[in-house]
Amino acid sequence: MRVRGGKCARGVVRMMLGCAVGAALLLPGGGMAADLRSGAAVAATTGASPGMTREAGMSMVTFNLHHDREDWPERRKTILAELQRLQPDAIALQEVIQKRNVRNQAEWLANRLGYSYLFVSTDPAGAGKRYGNALLTRRPVLARGQHLLQPLGDYRTVGHLRIEVDGRPINVYATHLNERSDELGIQTRRAQVEDLLRFISSTSAGAPVVIAGDFNAMVDAGDLSELRSHYGDSYGSVHVNNDLSGVSTLNRHYFKAPSRIDHIFFQQDELLAREAKILFDQPDAGGRWASDHYGVWTRLQFAPDTAAEQRQGAAAGH
Template sequence: MQALRIGCAGWLCALLLAVVPAPAGAADTGGAEAPGMSMVTFNLHHDREDWPARRRVILRELQALQPDAIALQEVIQKPRVRNQAAWLARRLGYDYQFVSTDPPGSAKRYGNALLTRRPVLARNEHLLAPLGDYRTVAHLRIAIDAHAVNVYATHLNERSDADGSRIRAEQVADLLRFIAATADGAPVVIAGDFNALVDAGDLSELRNHYGDSFGSVHVNTAQAPVSTLNRHYFDAPRRIDHVFFQQDQLLAREAKLLFDQPYAEGRWASDHYGVWTRLQFAPSPGSPAATTP
């Protein structure tokens, strides 16, 4: 699958045309707060365990949060199950990008998705190396008021052995090449299920370039060792769902877990918890905000 790019020749022109007021119902961040964006990543656990009930719980939380962008993993469509990202996007009033290695028109398709309530300036998709692992990355460049931001969604190899570590390192290297080819100078946010701790060697190249939003917000706090694997399903706690951000362009201000409580007795939104984070645009050098102590 070749990377495919749709958008105007210059994202700045598209950004100027796309700057529109936030949709009705969007969260009011207050006039005094520096501009920024919010991002959610969530592994849907495809259609297991009463998807019709789970999707209503997920929809209510996302409607309340109104994040600017949402990265979804384990998204499925098949007979009698509408594409899960399409279902959520329609009810949220969001645009979406679904990426799968299954060809369009297949009875069953499985992959990742990005949803956004913001204008889309460009979109891309890519099949990550090694090709036999069938892993993808989705990309949207979106307009956040007067800023363009690149958001990427992915899901890396799940194996916990040495082969899994090697494959994830190869996938990270390919992901970074894809970002370099598509970011076009705008800030970058990367979200997904990485199947690795944030300080794992598999992700070292990624961490060399991008910050960990949850870890940045909760460094040296009681929240630092939390798990994004649902303890109802997994014995060992591990934070493997991450939102990475470009540290010279963005600042992590808030981060929290989502769907970390059952919505009914013994019923959960997924086998993973979601992660929500709020990012601010970093002050430009020489601006009053950058020089104020």
Template structure:
């Protein structure tokens, strides 16, 4: 899907062509061209979030598709959910990081050395300035947050990866609300004043009441880019597996510090053999640092 920036480039070219044909419009076209050039050159970062579906359905084949797309995109940070390591299955985040040349952190409630560990991960190609992790309340739901502070061209940015409770009933909504509150407390204690990006599988629509406190602090990158799109039809649950569209995988960003410029859905087509990368689609977004006031 093309974001506003791609449309802006097309309009810029069209505007310059008209200016050449009609000299009187040249003065108006020049500021448009300058504004678009500034938008492209403004520093920032890109990020992906993706639920790996752990090792189900032929992981050795699926991972080839995943790593090829991530190599093409070269995102600054990658949030992964449903990451597993067990006998005969190397930690999936570790494997992907080795293929991409990235560093990674993996967070699990399963103790180090356990025969099976399951959790969330963050990968980055940027220098790591700080790292931390957190077990979300309630502790009996076994949910975690991974955190990295990375250096993006000399500017620190906090990235967080999480995966909230999956229940669709009232109890699930209460648990997710509690997890969001705890997540925000953890961010407040770990961000050290640097911009914040939060990615993951939230198991909730972006406008759900469970996420209202999160949305009061952070913007939805995909929704910010696709403001004129019927978002009700957009899904991050793979429609091959799930009947109804549901956008539950999100990348949130700190709106006073960053601006969402592009966003698209990843892994929404099967490979040549008809195999899907996961039972979720991924989300990619490009963020720019907000101009200084």
């Protein structure tokens, strides 16, 4: 959504700009093992549910929660029911909020799904209100991290989990880029993409990469070109033969023009996009929408190891 992110007091944030983003990785029951990482308390956890995908790979959802607007206690029922049905391996959430009388939204969902979660915010731990991004997973967590994206004054973050899927590691990243539609917004998003790619390069450890979030830009926008040069658009890859001009992830009930700005990008030499669809694009029985955004779901498969297949074929020929 094109709204101001990281709504914390500027004075507090300026004190934090030289530090890492505050984050927490927690079990659904609320337990947390403290681990000081660049000044941020990060909790570690593992634990997985049985595999749900039909082929070796993973499924993922990205969704902008629209924080606690529009009757969150009712909206969350629809969101939870769909996520329980899908059982994605990982979930990226944007506009996650916690404040007085509103439990952290990622924590609430993780608790009911039986997932662990990572919440990343520029608001310091212990603040009365915290706002940010989150990653949820039902898979074992191998590594985690967080980063405050350049330019620092825009208060944008990226969260990172390396998870184990079918015995193999996959990196998942969640972010939410600048919302402005003018030239300053374009320049800011371009700088954020460049910093995001640097962070991925320094943390992915050679494992496949998936990047999800609200990018506030169409997939073919110039400010995302550097990202697209490295990673594929899962929805576009699956629906490559379709006219996507009318596809939107901004809720058409709130926004007049279609705009697909929520994406799940994947490393094309390591993964294949097999399925992708839009979520939460219909209101509930009472006419209530899950958010002012729709969600995106995709299923990714590990790319075949062609070198190994060639070796096996040669061995079989003898």
